[in-house]
Amino acid sequence: MQSPELREQDLSEMGSLVQSRVVLEVSSQVQTLLDSLDSATLDIGVTGESGAGKSTLINALRGLSDSDPRAAPTGVVETTAAPTPYPHPGLPNVRLWDLPGTGTPSFRAERYLEQVELERYDFFLLVASERFRESHAQLARAVAAAGKRFYFIRSKVDQDLQASRRRRPARFEEGQVLAEIRADCIWQLEKEGAAAPRVFLLSGFQLHRYDFPRLQATLAGELDGHKRHALLLALPAVTADAVRQRKESLRRHIWKKALLACLVSALPGLPLQLSVPLLMETVASYRRSFGLDEESLRALAGAVASSPRRLRAQVRSALGRELSPAAVQDVLNQAAFCGQAAARLARARLPLLENLVAGGISFVAAYALLHSALESFAGDAQRVLEAAYGSGDEGAPGSPCYPPHPGFLYD
Structure with missing residues (x-):
């Protein structure tokens, strides 16, 4: 025993x-x-006309300057011939895709979306500068018809404000100019059949200003689960509210x-x-x-x-x-x-x-x-x-x- x-x-x-x-x-x-x-993936399609500042916006959203070796190339002529992914430096599963420019005489929105493989992206950022064009409306309609979300980005608003200040120095009021630009974009999109378009005014060189905080909050509110978490960690936290959201998501x-x-x-x-x-x-x-x-x-x-x-x-x-x-x-x-x-x-x-x-x-x-x-x-x-x-x-x-x-x- x-x-x-x-x-x-x-x-x-x-x-x-x-x-x-x-x-x-x-x-x-x-x-x-x-x-x-x-391992949660987030794929953001960034499209728009040549010279609208797509690449600069992509770099800003990745927290990089245009001169960074990891940055998307920028220039006054179209630099993107095919959909090109740019992973976030710290979150490689978050990718911003620089899509070929639109607005050429041969542009056809439906064929364009087929060429860039529409289903690949979680949502689209449609980037425009200076003025609204027919190609913007065509692309917005096609994206919406395919059941994908899009957000209309009016870029380079810092340049618009400088031009307005020069034209009417005595009557210049920044808030009023921004409201006029935003209202015009919404009116143009609605006129072309877009329902309740979301319009955001941004500057790739001053991301903390204008509508970027509102865009950030809107995107976070419309994504769920792990994709929302990835977005909150990836987009630059340039406001106190963004810092709080990031903290809560990590917590x-x-x-x-x-x-x-x-x-x-x-x-x-x-x-x-x-x-x-x-x-x-x-x-x-x-x-x-x-x-x-x-x-x-x-x-x-x-x-x-x-x-x-x-x-x-x-x-x-x-x-x-x-x-x-x-x-x-x-x-x-x-x-x-x-x-x-x-x-x-x-x-x-x-x-x-x-x-x-x-x-x-x-x-x-x-x-x-x-x-x-x-x-x-x-x-x-x-x-x-x-x-x-x-x-x-x-x-x-x-x-x-x-x-x-x-x-x-x-x-």
């Missing part, structure tokens, strides 16, 4: 084996959820990241420290999403003719200033310390579940870390935007960050 000690050892080993299999299975399922989020998925880190640490014999690389990667991605990494700050400083040092000074959070394994570990240790009593209770009464409880403590610590990082990065990003563009936005930077309350799972 086996000794009681041996039976207890067998029971402990069996419990660890079952626990390991459960943890591995749940880990796989959580990773699948995260993979589906990261909804914190529990998945925290749970995965927790499950890694819950495997028998593996320490909590193995969660750190996973969490480091997530925090670094948050930092890039809010434009707080060095490359993003330099690019923004160049775009607004400011000093990178001046913008960097607005980054006040500890993890925003210095992201290191030691800093992440310090935050985890602080959160995990509060759960040591639960771990001692588990060892005394439920020895087989000790590792899972330890994993639960790791989950709380990981969630608190990611929640705090997200809140503080959003506050940093709003301060950077205010310094870059020189104007306060409604909604001041967030209040000081604290670990989430006990009901954070239900937020």
